[in-house]
Amino acid sequence: MTLDLIDKGQKLEVIHIPDASIRAQAIRLGIYEGAKLVCSEKLPAGPVILQNRMQEIAIGRNLAKKIAIKSIS
Helix, strand or coil: CEHHHCCCCCEEEEEECCCHHHHHHHHHCCCCCCCEEEEEEECCCCCEEEEECCEEEEECHHHHCCCEEEEEC
16 A cells, blocks of 8 residues: 555554665655555645544655555554
């Protein structure tokens, strides 16, 4: 499953970020393989907004299609 398929309010765990340069940028924002996040918003044809503790991060839809995740409860 990829990040663009998540629903608003779902909890998720990042499984794999494919590109090394994207992975380095994501780590600076607290998104890394194994990170547990919440989808706080999903804009139609727009970004997926993730909540990591007290921080919200918008991930563009094209990038979200490349990030492998799994839904957790």
